[in-house]
Amino acid sequence: MSDYRPLPDEDRETFHAYTSYAFSPHQEPDEFDPEADHWKLGADRGLYDGDDVLCVCRHYWFETTWRGVPIEMPGLSAVASPPEHRHGGNVREMLLASLKEYRERGAPLSALWPFKYSFYRKYGWDTTNHxxxxxxxxxxxxxxxxxxxxxxxxxxxxxxxxxxxxxxxxxxxxxxxxxxxxxxxxxxxxxxxxxxxxxxxxxxxxxxxxxxxxxxxxxxxxxxxxxxxxxxxxxxxxxxxxxxxxxxxxxxxxxxxxxxxxxxxxxxxxxxxxxxxxxxxxxGPMVRVVDVVDALETIPYPSGIETSLVFDVDDPLADWNDGRFELVVEDGTGTCTSTDAAPDVTLDIAALSQLVIGYRPVSRLVKTADIEAARPAREDLGALFPPRNVFCRDSF
Missing domain, CATH: 3.40.630.30 (Gcn5-related N-acetyltransferase (GNAT))
Incomplete structure (x- = not known):
């Protein structure tokens, strides 16, 4: 059984080899430098089969502000696997383990820069900004x-x-x-x-x-x-x-x-x-809700709105997000709980991620994202999640 764990110093050269081959296979790899400054910035992880490294990634523990609320937003980077370990579900397993780690840290959102948008879109991340x-x-x-x-x-x-x-x-x-x-x-x-x-x-x-x-x-x-x-x-x-x-x-x-x-x-x-x-x-980069309940309860909501909505969320990766959740908003505060009630809104986790960050107006998201909602629910969604000035400019 594979094991996700922090990358020890003795496996840094393997990390360097995997990422060099993944992102610049057409170039001669730079000589491995264990003293390079970039090692100071991230927390490296590996998925192991015994002592064999199947794939690697790096986490940056970013702090940011979301609707005026300071949050941690881990940045996922340097996801790499050698050819002999690809197409076996290893990267998927590492992404899930990463989300579990983010959830344990209490981070409501995660971000990454994709090598291919469609690859990460199927795991629940979607465009943050242009x-x-x-x-x-x-x-x-x-x-x-x-x-x-x-x-x-x-x-x-x-x-x-x-x-x-x-x-x-x-x-x-x-x-x-x-x-x-x-x-x-x-x-x-x-x-x-x-x-x-x-x-x-x-x-x-x-x-x-x-x-x-x-x-x-x-x-x-x-x-x-x-x-x-x-x-x-x-x-x-x-x-x-x-x-x-x-x-x-x-x-x-x-x-x-x-x-x-x-x-x-x-x-x-x-x-x-x-x-x-x-x-x-x-x-720009891509964003993902780590935990539906945490995300919907973290942000403040416009004052003067009292409503409740039931979300039916499809998450292909994190089972704790796969289900129905009722959001009750009163006095600018949201309370979110699991429910069996009939849904007002049906969407996947990627669409929810774009909705909650205010990527686009709801009127546009229902045309471009995987969202189904009747008109009364759309009006509530538009009031609760207006478009925001979102701009994550850093590459990582």
């Missing part, structure tokens, strides 16, 4: 920053500046659901450091305080160089414009700028001709 990627010639910025001035100063930043950057990040993400609370180790060993090479990070200072930052790399393809902006943070619009001014200062070096943004970037309304900018809409 994101954008802008592409344009740097000359597009000329008119945008023409009148911004040259006050303040730009300064190269490193890991020792993490607190200053964190303050900007917290200002920018205030009001967003599921943005990760970045720890010092995350800043130092994930954000300021890269897997293959470290990014450049520059900040714009106003009155001696960092008010904006740009995390980027300069990429080259057959001699054409691209300013690849991975993250731009700013406490206000002035700081944002100065960060764009910094990017524009590379016009003699690069022929293209790419910039990761939210799904509805204000940048398009700043340029003279938006047709000179390409916006690629991309999917």
């Amino acid at each position: 994101r954008g990627e802008l592409e344009f010639d740097p000359e597009v910025l000329a008119d945008v920053v023409a009148d911004v001035g040259d006050e303040g100063r730009f300064r190269k930043l490193d890991g020792d500046d993490w607190e200053a950057v964190d303050a900007v990040y917290r200002e920018q993400t205030a009001g967003e659901d599921l943005s990760i609370d970045r720890t010092e180790d995350w800043w130092r060993h994930h954000w300021f450091e890269g897997w293959d090479s470290d990014p450049y990070v520059y900040g714009w200072e106003r009155d001696g305080e960092v008010a904006g930052y740009v995390n980027y790399k300069i990429e080259s393809d057959d001699g054409d160089k691209t300013f690849a902006g991975w993250e731009l943070g700013a406490v206000d619009h002035q700081a944002f414009l100065h960060c764009l001014r910094f990017i524009y200062s590379h016009d003699s070096q690069v022929s293209t700028v790419t910039l990761h943004t939210g799904p509805d970037p204000v940048f398009l309304d700043l340029v003279d001709d938006p047709q000179n900018v390409t916006l690629r809409r991309k999917t």
Whole structure:
């Protein structure tokens, strides 16, 4: 019988070999480095048959905010299995064991970045949010920053500046659901450091305080160089414009700028001709309810609504979620219990996950997700689970 357990130090090289083969089989694996910084960030697990490692994964114990409530949202990463152990149900067993561990920790949600959406969709995860990627010639910025001035100063930043950057990040993400609370180790060993090479990070200072930052790399393809902006943070619009001014200062070096943004970037309304900018809409990570009762009782509900709904939930992985649950909402608080009553809403766990985080309005979810509900129930669902500003931007 297989055994799910923490990965000991002596199996780290196996973890490295499995993940290298799973995610970059076309490349020669990097030499295993037991002192690499990424080992400091996660909690590694393996599914074992005796001493034989069948598959591995990594958990990040993220803290985030959901409808104003601080929660733990474990990030599942580095799920990998060698060819000789695939198609035997090992990964499914490890995913279930991971959910059990999350449940024991009291985490109502889990998130991951998929290698293929359909693979994790069948196990109950679904899209958390969308994101954008802008592409344009740097000359597009000329008119945008023409009148911004040259006050303040730009300064190269490193890991020792993490607190200053964190303050900007917290200002920018205030009001967003599921943005990760970045720890010092995350800043130092994930954000300021890269897997293959470290990014450049520059900040714009106003009155001696960092008010904006740009995390980027300069990429080259057959001699054409691209300013690849991975993250731009700013406490206000002035700081944002100065960060764009910094990017524009590379016009003699690069022929293209790419910039990761939210799904509805204000940048398009700043340029003279938006047709000179390409916006690629991309999917973000995936989210999953860990425990139906815990999730529905964790979040606050809009005041002034008193109702009850019976959910019939289909969960292909976690049997504790597979059944009917009655949610009673009074005075902004929800109470959830198992029931045998007739359902008002029938849905799978992936649809429930998108519903409770406010991924889309209910009127759209009933068209795109596995949800069946009569019109009165839809109205209650719409009132209880309005769309939210959800944006989990970190890769992991």
